[in-house]
Amino acid sequence: MSFKGSVLALAATALVALPASAEPVKIGMITTLSGPAGYLGQDIRDGFKLAMEMEGGTLGGVPAELIVEDDGLKPGNGRQIAERLITNEGVKLFTGIVFSNVAGATVPDIVDSGGFYLSPNAGPSNLAGKGCHENYFVVSWQNDSLHESAGQNATNLGYKSAFVLAPNYQAGKDAIAGFKRYFKGDIVGEIYTSLDQTDFAAEMAQIRAAKPEAVFQFHPGGLGIAFLRQYQQAGLSETVPMVVAAPSMDGVTLAAVGDAALGLNVSSHWNSDFDNPANAAFMKAWTAAYDRPATYYASQGYDTALAMASALKATGGSLDDPAAFREALRKADFASVRGKFAFGPNQHPVQNWYALKVEKGADGKPELKTVGQVFEDRGDTYAAECKM
Numbered sequence: 001m002s003f004k005g006s007v008l009a010l011a012a013t014a015l016v017a018l019p020a021s022a023e024p025v026k027i028g029m030i031t032t033l034s035g036p037a038g039y040l041g042q043d044i045r046d047g048f049k050l051a052m053e054m055e056g057g058t059l060g061g062v063p064a065e066l067i068v069e070d071d072g073l074k075p076g077n078g079r080q081i082a083e084r085l086i087t088n089e090g091v092k093l094f095t096g097i098v099f100s101n102v103a104g105a106t107v108p109d110i111v112d113s114g115g116f117y118l119s120p121n122a123g124p125s126n127l128a129g130k131g132c133h134e135n136y137f138v139v140s141w142q143n144d145s146l147h148e149s150a151g152q153n154a155t156n157l158g159y160k161s162a163f164v165l166a167p168n169y170q171a172g173k174d175a176i177a178g179f180k181r182y183f184k185g186d187i188v189g190e191i192y193t194s195l196d197q198t199d200f201a202a203e204m205a206q207i208r209a210a211k212p213e214a215v216f217q218f219h220p221g222g223l224g225i226a227f228l229r230q231y232q233q234a235g236l237s238e239t240v241p242m243v244v245a246a247p248s249m250d251g252v253t254l255a256a257v258g259d260a261a262l263g264l265n266v267s268s269h270w271n272s273d274f275d276n277p278a279n280a281a282f283m284k285a286w287t288a289a290y291d292r293p294a295t296y297y298a299s300q301g302y303d304t305a306l307a308m309a310s311a312l313k314a315t316g317g318s319l320d321d322p323a324a325f326r327e328a329l330r331k332a333d334f335a336s337v338r339g340k341f342a343f344g345p346n347q348h349p350v351q352n353w354y355a356l357k358v359e360k361g362a363d364g365k366p367e368l369k370t371v372g373q374v375f376e377d378r379g380d381t382y383a384a385e386c387k388m
Helices: 003-008 038-054 075-089 100-112 143-156 170-182 201-210 222-233 251-261 277-289 296-314 322-330
Strands: 013-015 025-031 062-070 093-095 116-119 136-138 161-167 186-193 214-217 243-245 265-268 349-360 366-378
Touching (some): 038 277, 062 075, 062 296, 100 170, 116 296, 143 170, 143 214, 143 243, 143 265, 143 366, 161 201, 170 186, 201 222, 214 243, 251 366, 296 322
Parallel strands (some): 025 062, 025 093, 093 116, 116 136, 243 265
Antiparallel strands (some): 013 062
16 A cells, blocks of 8 residues: 555544554544534644654554544533543543634543643643643643734734734634734724634724724634635735734645735744754655645644654553653653744743745745744743643
């Protein structure tokens, strides 16, 4: 079987081949696989599975069973799945959650039961500071820091006023708080949209009336695609520049909206053009395995698998000594696709942030190009509040 075929042959719930005498480590992946945001969870899942395939079907040389469940972007579903996997399957190691409202309902039960959770995406503020936990690690970013980079980028670009929009849930609130923390200009409008909203006509009218120098918006997945298309249709893309963080402009969103994204300013911790050996290996393997763009969700799923693999290797695949497994995770002994990476005191990333821009590539198609750096060795605002 070809490499591509072998990767795609992994089922959503897959038992990796292993010696008859070995017991695999069970990993519960609770993620969003359905609805307009379904591709976010699919990319996290496939990035994680790709790392396993590149290790010959193991994590750190340890046989692993990946159990994948769809939360449907419903917090109650996430919590029920976790409870079932803990009780019926004996799962102690979890990952996968995309959305902060699902994480808020699910992660506390996992860690309170003695399990470990490694986040490949959601990093809500309430779990980063006073609500931190020794068994909770975030491999992606803390929600605010993602958008703090957009605020600093907008400041660096010289904009003096901005209109801000995000969905009305924890990550949306963190997004606007993060942007405002580092944007030095005036906020001339602030709107919280619905998490399932697809019609933004009223918001477009309010943006036009406010006449901002720039717009910041956080709408991941299908929400972002709808927002960008309507922004162009309203004629705003020609008059009001947009400054966003990675969730509002990933590879899938770019492929969907095309030239409507040209000139968009983006900030991110990762881009497909990063020139380091780990990212080169990831991009080569992703391109061979999947017929779709690599997103930062995929890169985070991949990095999460590498982080997990490093700890499993150090402990011989055992979680019987939680302190030893925890200490192995804290070392972050893996080569991240984003380059320099470490865990801060609240077990959230300390990493660099970069300025990207949507420009036409050599083939004439829009692409995200890395054009500068926004922050270096940046942790998050809530780390000082975390006491472990």
